Amino acid sequence: MSLSVLLFGILSILAVASALITVISKHPVRSAISLVFHFFMLAGLYLTLNAQFIAAIQVLVYAGAIMVLVIFVIMLLNLENENKLKSKYNILQWSAFLLGLGLVFLLGVTYLSTGTGLQFAPEIAANNSTAQALGKALFEGYIFPIEAIGILLTGAIVGAIVLAKKKLS
Amino acid sequence: MMQELIYALPLTLIFILSIAVIMVDAFTGKNKTVAYYFSIAGLLGVIIAAIYTMTLPSADLAKMAYEGTISKGMLTYGGYAAFFDILFAVAGILTIVAAKPYLTREYGEYKEFYSLIIFAISGMMTIAHASNMVTIFIGIEIMSITFYVLAGFIRTRITSVEAALKYFLLGSFASGFLLYGMAMVYGATGTLQLQEISAKIATGEIVNIYLQIGLALLIIGLSFKVAAFPFHQWAPDVYTGSPTVVTGFMSTAGKAAALVAFIVIAKSLLPTNFGATLINDKLIVVKEFTENATMIIALISAATMLIGNITAIAQKNVKRMLAYSSVAHAGYLMMGIVANNENGFAGIVFYSTAYMLMQIGAFVVVGVLERDDTKFQQISDYSGLRKSHPYLAAVMALFMFSLAGIPPMAGFPGKYLLFTATIQSGYTWLTIVAVVSSIISMWFYIGLVLNMYFKEKEGDALVADVKSSHFTIAVSVIGVIILGILPSFLIDLAKNFF
């Protein structure tokens, strides 16, 4: 067992565990914090693939910007009634859990059983995921999608403004 | 480069238009008519540009699309893409015109409505022009995100907000699957370019298991976007809760856009003609699981039309009944994907055009009669409409007949094309299911007509607030009749696309 496989194992177990805590935890802040932890684990996974740039972006954008927003919202809403809701929808949660497990099982088992197994190709990623390579790809081959994403974001902002507008005429 | 700019004109124009409308909004202050007319004029420009590109020779277009400096192989020009440009732009104009009186009455007109419609159209047109998975996904997302907002546009209504939230939550869930599927296909073939993917599949040089899972996930994601069983449940709630004019737009143009994505993906990922000599061991496996995928789509299609139509029978609310009928129509349209041949795709083109006209028309009629969210939407409210509003009753009956597929309305040739295409590719059982379910659907379509014509109204007659919606209704009626009586020109046109 090579070092990278070991690292992958540890990081992915931690990532799954922290994601589970995010969902199961009754305390919203604890959920948020474990989500931050989860993002860090993902960034670690990217690092093992030699994708340093994406790892950095992951930390900056998700753990940095988005999570701050999430925690702000949690503080503003001041959620309390979590317990009450939980007991009411127990069956639902269990069936959701089982179905999720089923999906994981389905995908995992097939990947492993078909012999393709776990393959690493860090050297390919190393060449393609530097800031320079990404920039070149985005602004040469993917120029149209980039422009379209511009439209997507503008549209989303207009939408957000419409929904958040205070005054109704 | 210059030449390509001309080919890409419809797409360029709509992108510019979507930004320009915001600018116009910003600089016209309280004056709302400028943005209104500007949007319509812009969409007309898009239509003209699209008609122009449709007349250009297709060989040039294909070459340019693949080598062009703008597209870089991400886009396709002319042909069906240009046709769908026209379709979406027409749907946009019809919606904008009908929305003005509706919004003024129900809520207060907001200029952002027009720019959101334009944004949605630019997303749809991106899908129509896509020849790469990334472009498809971004197009779908532009469309979906604007739809989430449009569904919740009337913020004071609980129903509208609820619709938006449901749509958003489930929609993001489905988008995740779509994206995951695309990643899997990339894993299997090493490319996102649809042409290259289909070339790789034809040689069998792929990782089968990834493609299998990728196909499954793509089918799931796209089925959600067209509202097919069992991923359809958001549709009735969202369609009922959204402002009625928006529902008309989402359930027609939105469905058509998702179907274009379905068409291009099916065309390249589900090969139909494995040359007999080319068959080797690898290809036999590929053939088997692509046939499985087609079978899954066929099953989804069959279940969708049955469930949609049977559930619609129980509805007492016209808007919700039409919402379920929209689910059923997703099933009919998916038959074209199952057929996976020229006739099937032409059937989708034809039927989504016809469906756009009749469904927008029907929703606009509902819109002019309803008041305050959910009032006057019950089927029983429509009793005696023949007496109080003979004109509205007549057009509504026409739309119902067309939706039911009764000749000589536009719905009939559309269904006919889809049904025959499906028989042609060997799925006779699916056609029989479709026949059964369209027979079931007569029950509620004709039931509504019966109510309008053969029942007396108790209490006061409805008040119609038509105004500029006249235009939308008139265009829809004329379109439905013309397409019904002279369908051949559109059928011929559509068959040349594929």
Next chain:
Amino acid sequence: MYELIKFIPLFPLLGFLINGIFGKKIKSESAIGGIASAMVGISFILSFLLFWDLLSNPIEKPVIVSFFTWIATGQINIEIAYQVDQLSVLFALIITGIGFLIHIYSIGYMHGDRSFYRFFSYLNLFIFMMLNLVLASNYLLTFLGWEGVGLASYLLIGFWYDQKFEGTRITWTGDAGMKAFVVNRIGDFGFIVAMLLIYVTFNTLNYQEVANAAASQYGTLMNSGIITAITLMMFLGTTGKSAQLPLSVWLPDAMAGPTPVSALIHAATMVTAGIFLIARNSVLFSLSETSMLTVAIVGAVTAILAASVGLVQNDIKKVLAYSTVSQLGFMFVALGVGAFYIGVFHVMTHAFFKGLLFLAAGSVIHGMHHEQNIKKMGGLKHYMPTTYKTFFVGTLAIAGIPFFSGFFSKDEILWYAFSSPHGGILLWLTLAVSAMFTAFYMFRLLYLTFDGKERFDHHHVHPHESPKTMTFALVVLAILSALGGFVNIPHALTPWVHSNPPFMEFLSPVFAQANFILGEHSHEIKPEMYILMLLATAVAISMMFLAKKWYLDPSWKKPRQLAKEHGFSYRLLLNKYKLDEFYFFTIIDPIIALSRSGLWKFFDIGIIDGIINGSAKATSVVAENLRKMQTGIVQNYALIMMVGIIAVISIMIFGF
């Protein structure tokens, strides 16, 4: 000459458009009625010209006259093309001829109706569609006409939509139209599936090509599964339109429409579309013994059951409606035993006498201020002599009294049922008993309505003869009912003539292929023919006297006593064997329950729990509603989606 066929359906279409669009503006009733009748009249003249041409220059193969291609898919095109042959022209002649008379009649009958123009535009629409049905050269055009006549019939049944109407779970006239529509959907399903199978088998949907292909390879196709499936599915289609078991339930309720409609659509023309379809596909049917047998048995059972129900009904139109169902059964038996041309012959004579009977009944209803219960009539022959005389002729014809038209056709059907290799003594017996019932209930109807004591309320009802426009049609139809049978006098009655009867000769090219497959009937005269003929005549005449004896007795002692003694059978007949209730119980209620409580509850919880409750308490806080929704319904949806996701992925990975 054959190009004329293009114009036959065009004129009624023109009439429909004129009256449909401008009818409200045209104030004059005679103008509206005149236009509508004239259009059908012109079509009749054109049909007659064609008919005359075919009569003088018989053609062996149909001539196709093409209009244009409506939908071209490259695979199966829908072509608007008509087929000139003896069968289509004969049907066109019957439709436009009877149609013309009924249009004239309706001018008087519908006088003063608030939507006079609507009625006539629907009638013209019906004629147009019916002509498309019979003139079509391919299945698809026939199917379009098939659907079109259904639509027109539905509109006309519900014409007086705000009137009350009694029926099983039917309270309004509009509901009766809906019922006809829904029941016919089941039949249409059969028709469509038959078309699909024909296309899959023969790769074409043209009548001529299908017939030729089937006839040329009859050795391999004989009794093959696919042919049996096609013909049985097609037969299911015809049971819908022609009101045979198990889909017969809609026709009696269709009597809710105005009486001219019942005469035209539900007696003379539309209901015979099923006969037409089987006659048109005689080659396919002759290739499947199973289907032929099914057609014959279903026809015979329908004939006897409907006739027995007719014995006890008291509504003048209901009696005639059950009689129609029963007579259609006779026609199906004729087709089922391979005597196709006799089936068509009975279509014609039935159109004469049943059209007449309905119109005369309409005249009675008109004169009696919309009273339909024959127990509240009686003695009307003094008030409406023309109606009485013509009704009497119609009754003699349908009862099979010798030398009236019904005698010839019915007697031939009985003979073929008895003698054909596809028939048998049991089939004959069933039909003979039905014929006996028919004679009885028709004379019962005659005597209760026109003879005996006057049982109506003299203060409120003043019976009067109908206007000339109405009696004109009655007289013409009475003449046809009396003499129409002579076009096909059976051999047994004219042993000195050595050629076939003219009607049979005329239709023979149409059924040549089918007859070849089935093997020719022998035309020699047998003594049994006379025995059966005399037997049938004796039964019919004795039924006349029995009905006279029972119902001219003012106290109806005998029938009342019988009803009392056999209470169970009487109620069973009176309630039409409870077929309606049976369908509601076994089919319709479960479907509605499935939709309402099953599927709807399961897949549609959102609207109940979320939106409707939400807006009912519109004042409640938005947030609370949102939370309710977030924790419940959307997750339900996601859960069901997950099930679907796992199913799709596992199928993709593991196959089916």
